[in-house]
Amino acid sequence: MPLEFELCPGRMIGGNHPCFIIAEIGQNHQGDIEIAKKMIKMAKDCGSDCAKFQKSELDHKFNKKALERPYNSVHSWGKTYGDHKRHLEFSHEQYKELQKYADEVDIFFTASGMDEMAVEFLHELNVPFFKVASADNSNFPYLKKTAKKGRPMVVSSGMQNMETMRQVYKTVKEHNPNFTILQCTSAYPLEAEDVNLRVLTEYQKEFPDIPIGYSGHESGIVISVAAVAMGAKVVERHVTLDKTWKGNDHEASLVPSELAELVRSIRLVERALGNGVKQMLPCEKPCHDKLGKSLVAKVKIPKGTVLTQDMLAVKVAEPMGIDAEDIFKMVGKKVKKDVEEDESILPEVVEGYCKKRKC
Numbered sequence: 001m002p003l004e005f006e007l008c009p010g011r012m013i014g015g016n017h018p019c020f021i022i023a024e025i026g027q028n029h030q031g032d033i034e035i036a037k038k039m040i041k042m043a044k045d046c047g048s049d050c051a052k053f054q055k056s057e058l059d060h061k062f063n064k065k066a067l068e069r070p071y072n073s074v075h076s077w078g079k080t081y082g083d084h085k086r087h088l089e090f091s092h093e094q095y096k097e098l099q100k101y102a103d104e105v106d107i108f109f110t111a112s113g114m115d116e117m118a119v120e121f122l123h124e125l126n127v128p129f130f131k132v133a134s135a136d137n138s139n140f141p142y143l144k145k146t147a148k149k150g151r152p153m154v155v156s157s158g159m160q161n162m163e164t165m166r167q168v169y170k171t172v173k174e175h176n177p178n179f180t181i182l183q184c185t186s187a188y189p190l191e192a193e194d195v196n197l198r199v200l201t202e203y204q205k206e207f208p209d210i211p212i213g214y215s216g217h218e219s220g221i222v223i224s225v226a227a228v229a230m231g232a233k234v235v236e237r238h239v240t241l242d243k244t245w246k247g248n249d250h251e252a253s254l255v256p257s258e259l260a261e262l263v264r265s266i267r268l269v270e271r272a273l274g275n276g277v278k279q280m281l282p283c284e285k286p287c288h289d290k291l292g293k294s295l296v297a298k299v300k301i302p303k304g305t306v307l308t309q310d311m312l313a314v315k316v317a318e319p320m321g322i323d324a325e326d327i328f329k330m331v332g333k334k335v336k337k338d339v340e341e342d343e344s345i346l347p348e349v350v351e352g353y354c355k356k357r358k359c
């Protein structure tokens, strides 16, 4: 089964493909479509791959009492949670407008479907992939229906344990091979002690045939970059135009300069990850030529002498002699001509020695 798949048209993820970076606009647009557009443009300008929103059909996501519950918070946009959420929710028409704008700006556009009806709408909207928010990772009827639609999926794993994630994997896998699971801790802002990046390694072991990723709610970019070093093939971070704005998520979001730095840092780390084959590289030759150690004579060694280890020293030598690592192989070999004390022991001087230099 493939460890890589096409998440968006023409954009593979997993394997050696670049990490897919999702700028999660979420509800940081304050319910204002013009701010939302600015944020889409910002996501593109900063180099992220995708601008993401959160789509709910509120009567399907919440029951009546949850919508009527008072929301007394500095982050509230209404007296009740329902009023608050209604203020932040874009209509279907507005979603179409945002999708068109993202298309013009040339960035992938999607949203988390926060309930089954929202997924139906996003399916009609023809988003490239579905994001499953952490709150729905244990919503098995939703997972099954969403997986059956056949679009790639990015499934977050906040508020969950491994046992349930195994079930999530099985449920989605049964209907859809193209999905990724993101390590996530659902706290805003998230403290480093609660990030648990090692879960990425566990996910790689548990789910070896899917790419894995990271959805972060911490402050700053370092931890998300580290996630890529640990194998995350998708990274999602909330973004904002101003961390001091009203709203639950702004504080733990990245401002444009941070998002741009995150993208640069991820790309840099990807270059640095390499292929894992340990060998001396051409770029190391100058250092090796200058400071690489080789064999020199500790004492004068007359022609015909059979070498013992105490005749040999390891030094930075001019010219460079036999590789230091071959010192033990020299013992018992004969020299073909006189070698003065402190002189390099050259390969052609030792009988029966032939080895190409490493570089």
Ligand SMILES: CC(=O)N[C@H](C=O)[C@@H](O)[C@H](O)[C@H](O)COP(=O)(O)O
Pocket (backbone or CB within 6 Å): 026, 027, 054, 075, 133, 134, 135, 186, 188, 247, 248, 249
């Ligand atoms: C778990 C989950 O859905 N979390 C989302 C994604 O990270 C958040 O963006 C919430 O929608 C947000 O924090 C809710 O804030 P309020 O309750 O003020 O609307």
Ligand SMILES: C=C(OP(=O)(O)O)C(=O)O
Pocket (backbone or CB within 6 Å): 026, 053, 054, 112, 131, 132, 133, 134, 135, 156, 157, 158, 182, 184, 186, 215, 236
């Ligand atoms: C809540 C969301 O994501 P996560 O669970 O990854 O934070 C989301 O995508 O809306």
